[in-house]
Amino acid sequence: MTGSTLTIRGGRVICPGTGRDERADVLVQDGRIAAVGADIAGAADATINATGLVVCPGLIDLHVHLREPGAEHKETIASGTRAAIRGGFTTVCAMPNTTPAPDSAKSVAAISARIERSAWCRVGVIGAATARNDRETLTDFAALRDAGCVAVSDDAFMLRTREQRREALHRCAEAGLLFIAHAEAEELSAGGVMHEGVLSRELGVRGQHPETELRALEEWREAWDGPGRPPLHIAHLSTAAGVALLRDWTDGPTAETAPHYLTLTDMAVGLHGANAKMNPPLRTEADRVALLEAVRDGVVGIVATDHAPHTIEEKLAGLTDSPFGIVGLETALGVTLAALCDDAGMALPEVLRTLTSAPAKLLGLPQGRIEVGAPADLLVFDPEAIWWVDAGEFESRGRNTPFDGWELPGVVAAVIAGGNVVYGREGFAHVRPEGLN
Ligand SMILES: [Zn+2]
Structure with a gap:
């Protein structure tokens, strides 16, 4: 659509970042938003009738595992970003647990080249906190920043010591880069395949102690001895104790939670096993309710999927032997709307904030807003319409979801990335949008 014009007519335009929530037209030109207002005159090259629909910034996911390079049997950059688009996302941030890992300027450049060649949406690269994810040698954060990384993380390959955490935060502060921490105290979680509770005992499997996350957050709090807010973001917050600690950590880190923590409890393991x-x-349930309240209060400002695809065979290994993780990109919008609008009673713009302007602001991204000059990354969806999840239809190579068969609100009508209509009622555009990354 670059070089041409597109008008999205008559939708409810919701931009949490600017506070806009009104019926308006949006004019897109040369990949950017050219005008927003009532009854924009003139004929465009293409028009989307958004009457009765919501028009918001394309969703932004801070936490996905795209698996490429190294585990393309689970997911590729192409399949993962198509899953993103189908779910309404126009930007995803890829975690660094790939082989090779994005741990140097050279390896980041190699991964960026793959993204350039095959991604269907924008992809932010999150750098690895340690070399080859060895959990020992911290990487050169300034070099990762210069290579284009949007943050660094120890997700999946956690830092081990307080000295490492302290050093990592100082390097992040110096480099002006965010650290995304996987908060888990291994001495309390080791070998645990689910929550340690009534059901883990009944099933006879090893559980993770309820205070695993709390202990790790305390360690991160001790590691930060600098002034002001640490350059720290807590990935996938999952417990009431974690929420309580963040509530009383003055100038503490930002945090995300995932749609599944807002909707499910450990009882889902009894129903869905490895999925x-x-x-x-x-x-x-007490943890789930505390997380809903934390999002409503803004203590947790971001919803991110932790999209983690695995093959059917890998998940058939059973609860104990299968790998951790579920897919999330194609169900996130519906599950989040069900949890935060229907269950927690939040207003739609506040819910969309957690998936658009909040992650954009945290990473300093130009997308995530609907205003003149911003990148034309947009989602058009029907918040009232209902659909049924069919994992067999996923664009992701992963089918590992506990939400298969669920009835969810929020039907995606169109997804625009960089001014290109990438997905619509008839499915995907024939050509991949280029020049996004
Ligand atoms: Zn993690």
């Missing part, structure tokens, strides 16, 4: 196995594990 409800992820790390951190699903906890109790």
Whole structure:
């Protein structure tokens, strides 16, 4: 659509970042938003009738595992970003647990070249905190920043010591880069495949102690001895105790939670087995309710999927032997709307904030807003319409979801990335949008 014009007519335009929530037209030109207002005159090259629909910034996911390079049997950059688009996302941030890992300027450049060649949406590269993810040698964060990384993380390959955490935070502060921490105290979680509770005992499997996350967060709090807010973001917050600690950590880190922690408890493991196995594990109803309240209060400002595809065979290994993780990109919008609008009673713009302007602001991205000059990354969806999840239809190579068969609100009508209509009622555009990354 670059070089041409597109008008999205008559939708409810919701931009949490600017506070806009009104019926308006959006004019897109040369990949950017050219005008927003009532009844924009003139004929465009293409028009989307958004009457009765919501028009918001394309969703942004801070936490996905795209598996390429190294585990393309689970997912590729192409399949993962198509899953993103189908779910309404126009930007995803890829975690660094790939082989090779994005741990140097050279390896980041190689991964960026793959993204350039095959991604269907924008992809931010999150650098690895340690070389080859060895959990020992911290990487050169300034070099990762210069190579284009949007953050660094120890997700899946956690830092081990307080000295490492302290050093990592100082390097992040110096480099002006965010650290995304997987908060898990291994001495309390080791070998645990689910929440340690009534059901883990009944099933006879090893559980993760309820205070695993709390202990790790305390360690991160001790590691930060600098002034002001640490350059720290907590990945996939999952417990009431974690929420409580963040509530009383003055100038503390930002945090995300995932749609599944807002909807499910460890009881889902009894129903779905390995397809409800992820790390951190699903906890109790009290934890779920505390997370809903934390998002409503803004203590947790971001919803991110932790999209973690695995093959059917890998998940058939059973609860104990299968790998951690579930897919999330194609169900996130519906599950989040069900949890935060229907269950927690939040207003739609506040819910969309957690998936658009909040992650954009945290990473300093130009997308995530609907205003003149911003990148034309847009989602058009029907918040009232209902659909049924069919994992067999996923664009992701992963089918590992506990939400298969669920009835969810929020039907995606169109997804625009860089001014290109990438997905619409008839499915995907024939050509991949280029020049996004
Ligand atoms: Zn993690």
